[in-house]
Amino acid sequence: MNSANIIINEPYPIHIGSGILKGFNNEKELFNSFSDLVILVDSNTVDYCLPWLNMNIPQLASANIIKIESGEPNKNINTTIDIWKAFSENYVNRKSLLINLGGGVVSDIGGFAASTFKRGIPFINIPTTLLAMADASVGGKTGVDLFNFKNHVGTFASPNAVIIDTDFLSTLSMEQILNGYAEIIKHALIADKALWKKLKIMKLDSSINWEEIIIKNVRIKHKIIKNDPFEKGVRKLLNFGHTIGHAMESYSLSHGERKLTHGEAIIIGMICEVYISVVQNSLDVFYANEICSYLLLNFSKYRFPHKNISKIVEIMKQDKKNINNKISFTLLREVGEATIDNFVDISLIEKSLEYYLQYV
Numbered sequence: 001m002n003s004a005n006i007i008i009n010e011p012y013p014i015h016i017g018s019g020i021l022k023g024f025n026n027e028k029e030l031f032n033s034f035s036d037l038v039i040l041v042d043s044n045t046v047d048y049c050l051p052w053l054n055m056n057i058p059q060l061a062s063a064n065i066i067k068i069e070s071g072e073p074n075k076n077i078n079t080t081i082d083i084w085k086a087f088s089e090n091y092v093n094r095k096s097l098l099i100n101l102g103g104g105v106v107s108d109i110g111g112f113a114a115s116t117f118k119r120g121i122p123f124i125n126i127p128t129t130l131l132a133m134a135d136a137s138v139g140g141k142t143g144v145d146l147f148n149f150k151n152h153v154g155t156f157a158s159p160n161a162v163i164i165d166t167d168f169l170s171t172l173s174m175e176q177i178l179n180g181y182a183e184i185i186k187h188a189l190i191a192d193k194a195l196w197k198k199l200k201i202m203k204l205d206s207s208i209n210w211e212e213i214i215i216k217n218v219r220i221k222h223k224i225i226k227n228d229p230f231e232k233g234v235r236k237l238l239n240f241g242h243t244i245g246h247a248m249e250s251y252s253l254s255h256g257e258r259k260l261t262h263g264e265a266i267i268i269g270m271i272c273e274v275y276i277s278v279v280q281n282s283l284d285v286f287y288a289n290e291i292c293s294y295l296l297l298n299f300s301k302y303r304f305p306h307k308n309i310s311k312i313v314e315i316m317k318q319d320k321k322n323i324n325n326k327i328s329f330t331l332l333r334e335v336g337e338a339t340i341d342n343f344v345d346i347s348l349i350e351k352s353l354e355y356y357l358q359y360v
């Protein structure tokens with residue numbers, strides 16, 4: 001193993017660094033113990049990332065390539081069937097290794113296809129977006145969207161390793177940087193006040209040391225899920241912004257206005273859930289204003305008709321367990337501290353969406 005850049009070793013090694021792929025050229029153990037290698041790419045990472053991977057690790061040049069179309073609308077069961085079909089045609093078996101080379105869509109669907117094919121084949125994640133580096137590639141959640149619901153079908157399945165080479169970020173658009181930055185803000189707000197203080201004055205330009213920030217984020221996520229890998233308790237902390245965010249994302253996939261990225265959707269979710277945190281979880285209104293102003297200033301705004309608030313709440317009700325017309329939320333108590341299992345009235349959820357609408 002290339003131990004120099006391992007920042008976490010259990011339950012699987014996570015390597016992080018700029019240019020670290022070069023060091024994997026001699027990693028006989030990681031790749032050679034498998035009968036064959038398969039790389040899953042999407043229609044962008046095949047051009048932007050695969051050549052760089054092959055240049056650094058020539059032994060991967062002979063791997064079978066499976067390509068899917070890029071983007072969230074393709075994170076579905078039909079694409080999964082295409083991947084399973086390609087696995088079958090390439091005689092993939094439990095001695096094979098799948099390498100997911102891409103953003104969160106590739107690691108979610110690739111991990112899902114791998115963990116279900118022949119009852120589970122090994123896979124590793126090589127994330128290529130900021131969002132996948134700071135969040136999606138670690139933690140062992142896989143899945144696809146179904147019936148317009150986000151991650152409606154999925155598994156808990158750990159990769160054999162995660163290799164995060166921040167050099168892949170150089171070809172990402174600003175829109176995609178912001179998409180990942182949303183999860184980074186979430187991690188800071190739920191668990192690391194010092195990180196939030198740093199982020200709120202940081203300029204999003206080429207001077208950013210992403211390696212340092214991603215290491216902090218992976219450590220935050222790892223610490224939270226270490227004792228709760230199957231989301232029975234504290235792992236729900238990571239859902240901050242996601243109860244409303246996922247409903248917004250699902251809504252935007254099926255309504256005309258514009259398709260939101262995952263990050264844009266959870267920004268809306270965080271603004272609404274900060275509002276709810278003030279009303280129901282004693283979050284200081286000063287910090288709430290500071291957070292919401294920052295998010296509204298740095299992320300694009302999304303307008304939807306006021307009358308569709310009920311549709312968004314309906315998506316939430318179907319997606320999440322609701323008891324006595326209340327839905328469970330993770331809310332902020334302070335900056336850097338959140339609480340789970342807060343049951344929120346539908347009427348307050350509607351108010352929070354109205355709160356968002358008055359600023360867009």
Ligand SMILES: NC(=O)c1ccc[n+]([C@@H]2O[C@H](COP(=O)([O-])OP(=O)(O)OC[C@H]3O[C@@H](n4cnc5c(N)ncnc54)[C@H](O)[C@@H]3O)[C@@H](O)[C@H]2O)c1
Binds near residue numbers: 104106138151262
């Ligand atoms: N499993 C988890 O714990 C978890 C956590 C957070 C998010 N997610 C999931 O992650 C997904 C979002 O991930 P994402 O934002 O990475 O989306 P994505 O995978 O769709 O990538 C965004 C876009 O960037 C392109 N791209 C990828 N790498 C590139 C590169 N280096 N240069 C240029 N273009 C590149 C992709 O082709 C795509 O068009 C959502 O489906 C979300 O549900 C999962």
Ligand SMILES: [Zn+2]
Binds near residue numbers: 183262266
């Ligand atoms: Zn997310």
